[in-house]
Every structure is written in C-alpha cells, then in structure tokens.
Amino acid sequence: MTNRSAFTWMFWAFIFLLVNFYLQGINLLPDTVGYILLAVGANQLRRFYPRFQTVYVL
Numbered sequence: 001m002t003n004r005s006a007f008t009w010m011f012w013a014f015i016f017l018l019v020n021f022y023l024q025g026i027n028l029l030p031d032t033v034g035y036i037l038l039a040v041g042a043n044q045l046r047r048f049y050p051r052f053q054t055v056y057v058l
Contacts (some may be wrong), residue, residue, distance in 0.1 A: 003045065003048060005044065006041045006042075006044035006045045006048075007041065007045075008041075009037050009038075009040045009041035009044065010037070010041035010042070012037050013034045013035070013036075013037035013038035013041060014034070014038075015029070015034075016030070016031065016033050016034030016037060017031055017034035017035070017038075042055040
C-alpha cells in the first residue's frame with residue numbers, strides 16, 4: 001500500500017464524519033463508518049510513520 005491510498009481512506013472518513021444527510025430522521029452517512037475508515041487509513045500509515053501508532057490506538 002502507498003501513502004496515497006491511506007490518505008484516500010482518511011479523506012473518505014472525514015467526508016462521512018463531517019457531512020450529514022438525513023432521510024426521514026435516518027442519517028445516511030453514519031459516523032461509525034467514518035471512524036472505521038479513519039482507523040483503516042491510520043493502520044496503513046503506521047508502517048511508514050511510527051507516530052500514527054498513537055492515532056490508530058485512539
């Protein structure tokens with residue numbers, strides 16, 4: 001994996017976390033999915049940058 005793909009995962013994570021679309025009271029972009037995508041991106045980056053170990057744990 002490259003840094004670019006890891007940052008792409010994190011980009012989509014922030015989209016899920018920042019944008020809220022509601023349809024009859026149901027959030028179509030749930031925050032849980034955003035946090036999972038953020039963890040996937042941080043997991044890929046911790047091989048290249050040791051400080052991302054802290055981000056992954058949080």
